[in-house]
Amino acid sequence: MAPAVNKTLAVLAVAGAGALAYAVYFDHKRRTDASFRKKLRREKKKVDKTVAQTASSAPASESGLGDLGIPSADILAAMQRVKDDQVPNTPEEREQYFMSQVEKGEELCAKGPDFAVEAALAFFRALRVYPSPVELIMIFQNTVPEPIFKLVLEMMRLDVSDPSLSADTDEAPLSAVVEEDESTSNRGPPSEASSQDWDRVKGRVEGYFDVFPPKSMNVSTKTIEIADANGATVLKRILVADKDFSAGELIYKERPIVSALDSDLRGKGTHCSHCLRQISDGEAIKAEGDPLDSVFCSPECLTKLKTESQTLLFGPEYAIPVELNPNQDPESIKAREDAQAAFARFIKESGRAGIALAARFIARQVVNETAKLLPAGHPAIPAHAGEWTADGYTLFDHMERVRFLELTGKEDEAAHLRAILKANLQGLEDFVTDERYTVLLGKMAYNAYGVSFDGGRDDKPPFDLRPEDVELTRTPAGTARQVGSGLYIVSSYISHSCDPSALPTFPDGTSEMHLVAARDLKAGDELTVAYVDCSVHADEDAAQARYRRRKELARGWRFACPCERCAREAPAPAAVAAGEKAEEPELEVADGSKVEAVVGRVDREEALAQTTGDAAVDE
Secondary structure, three states: OOOOOOHHHHHHHHHHHHHHHHHHHHHHHHHHOHHHHHHHHHHHHHHHHHHHHHHHHOOOOOOOEHHHOEOHHHHHHHHHHHHOOOOOOOHHHHHHHHHHHHHHHHHHHOOOHHHHHHHHHHHHHHHHHOOOHHHHHHHHHHHOOHHHHHHHHHHHHHHHHOHHHHOOOOOOOHHHHOOOOHHHHHOOOOOHHHHHHHHHHHHHHHHHHHHOOOHHHOEEEEEEEEEEOOOOEEEEEEEEEOOOEOOOOEEEEEOOOEEEEOOOOOOOOOEOOOOOOEOOOOOOEEOOOOOOOOEEOOHHHHHHHHHHHHHHHHOOOOOOOOOOOOOOOHHHHHHHHHHHHHHHHHHHHHOOHHHHHHHHHHHHHHHHHHHOOOOOOOOOOOOOOOOOOHHHOOHHHHHHHOOEOOOOOOOOHHHHHHHHHHHHOOOHHHHOOHHHHHHHHHHHHHHOEEEOOOOOOOOOOOOOOOHHHOOOOEOOOOHHHOOEEEEOOHHHHOEEOOOOOEEEEOOOOOOOEEEEEOOOEOOOOEOEEOOOOOOOOOOOOHHHHHHHHHHHHHHHHOOOOOOHHHHHHOOOHHHHHOOOOOOOOOOOOOEOOEOOHHHHHHHHHHHHHHHHHHHHHHO
């Protein structure tokens, strides 16, 4: 396989892990969101400008296009064949058609200038069936050789200027596909193809919870109704036991998808940067050329983190092999080193674990998805690449379904990560938009667990921040006693209770969580944990402890706990009238977390179908 054959597919594999859901999301936003349509028009203007520049620098004439010297008549003749193409109707067929055309285009690119028109024609065909042509054009601009890219743009121009090319097809010219105005919101219902896309997405989302969590973990999810921050009733998934457990019995074990040491321990050589295990003096293994100063407790942990994320983010080697990224010249290597050093400085200065968790997640997704494009047995494929990807689901699928907090990202914060991705494989950076990055940070903020051993440590420096700015994690020992944090996908569905039914423990001295029953449980019982320290400290009474933990929950997760313990320990109205401290006004029983639009829609439809079915049975 030629070095550049899979470059575009590599970018699409990473960004397209949720391509089907994105197709539905794109169609919905285009129809209902005026700001999204304005953004789409701005992006289209960029494409139009590029097309115009191409036309002015290489006018369509008998002299041909650019350095390739291809007459426009030859391009028109080639495009006449597109007129006779039968565009696939079903989502599955369109997806296969799209991938086959991109792969064909890259194979033809590798064969040389004689195949330039056919290569461009393949990319043009792919554009016709992609849900967001503007986004795909941006990808092509970063991954397709410039002469071929100019040919594709010329084909787009000709597609608009020559109506006969679209005369016998239901497909609109490509430029018209993204020509949206305010009247779009008044358009009719989605097309049959859009409905088919939605049915497939719906089936995939619903099917996810048929296989996840794994049956071996003896737990499953169910939906319940809660009040959101606006007082509206919304659905939330919770975790329940699938069998009886005795108090103290292990329910399941779970390793984190990503983990990160607390900032005060990073670079000290006392804890492993992968499993968070404490390291004896003189036994730390350092990662060569790592600007984040990572250390490891064993060669196995070093290898695991390098293949998962460390090499891409902070390692001197390339995480993406030359087959997928041939541009590994000294200049590119220098740009990559500079980007890594800048990002490491940013993480150290911020002191926030959420940034490291988000970066490691994106890096792991890149490694997993690009590995799928390599032949079996390739040395760049991690031994554990299939972890969390059973039954055709990806890391993106897991992350898409968990709840998140809406955060306000700092200006240019995502730019550091984009620079690293671009230096590894140009085109990847386009998919870490500020919006997507902020949502990912919000998922880490809402779902990350604190890792502590033997009751936690007592040597953590005091927080030099306002209480509302302190980064919190789910840990009954208290964030001040943890050594690091991790994202545990199954455990992300566990709700908080001040009188929890389960306890997250780390008895092996690593980041592997052992969830233990805090009391006897029956099949179907909800599993809950304490997100915060719910004990009564020596210097406070029960009412003061209640106030402290509820305030911490409101700051960290944006809800006031409605559990039975909180209700039982609430000050009586007479006591409040007598001068005892009352709850602050903002501590209302509402949940400020959210789910992504596609997942929320499926959950609502599923709940409605269940309600309708129950009503039919009652009748």
